[in-house]
Amino acid sequence: MIQEFSGKTVLVSGAARGQGAAHALRFAEAGASVVVSDLRDDLGEGVVEQIRMKGGQAVYQHLDVRDGGDWDTAVARAESVFGGLDILINNAGVVACEPVDTCTDDTWNNVMQTNAAGVFQGMRAAVPAMRRRGGGAIVNTASMMGLVGSWGYAAYIASKFAVVGLTKSAALTYAADNIRVNAVAPGCVDTPMLDEEKKIMATNPYWDFDEWVANQPISTIAQPEEVSELVLFLASGRARYCTGGVYPIDGGSTAG
Template sequence: MFEDLAGKTAVISGGARGQGASHARALSAAGVNVVVTDIRDELGTAVAEEIQGNGGKAIYRHLDVRSTEDWTTVIADAEKEFGKVDILLNNAGIVMCEPVDSLSDENWDAVINTNLAGVFRGMRAAVPAMRRAGGGVIVNISSVFGVKGTWGYAGYVASKAGVAGITKSAALTYAADNIRVVAIAPSSVDTPMLDEEKVIMAQNPYFDFDEWMASQPIPRIATAQEVSDLVLYLVSDRSRYCTGGIYPIDGGILAG
């Protein structure tokens, strides 16, 4: 279905579980060589081994997205193992629900350094490799809350809005290098991270998750596979005229 992806190489941050693991499996099924990265080494290794067991090509590497050194090593290992880097999927992220007046420096730094600076460091490491490969595609994971905002998520919303902004700037900067840069803005996705997020959401006195789901035009949670389907389109030649866009996958939330 995505024959043009066969033989390409993708680096995926946060690939040990949830959306990242789903993207790794989907890309591998399309013939992509996959570099699964995460800080959850046991889970990430299991995802890579599962892909290998199904006939795909995958390796696992430890990556703390806050670390420039880790990013340098991962990109170098990807080129050494598979010869090039064609796709970067900046998927790793964390969620915190705290308003500005109670948000500590420590928590602000944690969410910005992971969600936004991690994306910056990933792109900075990958762009030279993509130039060597003759081009590539970078997909950054933003959020509907990076577009519309929500109560209490000061650091998270700021980080995801920043992801949208850096995506647009990079798209303009690297188009001449045949590097496309896009972002995805999901709402709630059925993953282990959502279970953790629901605990955080319960702190919000103005927000009821079930009521919010019921109010959406498509009143349900997205599956990880549905997000992976969008990823496949955006990294394939079917979207070769697309760069700089922020693509919602949100059940219609941003339409209202």
């Protein structure tokens, strides 16, 4: 296998399971040194062990993406252990489905602090380190719900629209530093978060999950590894002319 990311260091948030774990494993396969970060320490250490068993390089770093100090520590760990930071994958997120009139302050604040402020904090911590490396690539995880509206999901949709805006602003701001910033906008992906969301949907009179999937242009669920391939492309030199883009990977759900 081509070691496309040999000599590169990547920091992946929310990497203990689901899409984040898939991204971390795939980057390691492609030769990157990986900082696996999450709140779920045991699961995160397990991802590191998987990478090392396959001959890759990785360390685990506890990270609450809502905490700027945690971000500074994670970036410093990447620099101290692997010599620098080249790639940031802002993947951590939470989901909630509550309309505006019933969304509590706690729900709103947690979703916005995790999904939107977490991306902001991550980029703020990573940019100086990438400048020290002469450039880098950032891939933020938005959502198809950062491109269209939906019943309920008030905080979640607001947070993902914020990720899209942050991505575009950062792309314009840091292009002169040779730092590219893009976002992926996944739809229905087979992860533990989807299992949580299906439970939420079951209580929502406006959503029928199976019917929704069946009505997509590509009427199936994506696997996390499929999202990883897009993420790796955007982080790679093959995407050198891509910045400020938001790339749906949603079975065509937002095409019409």
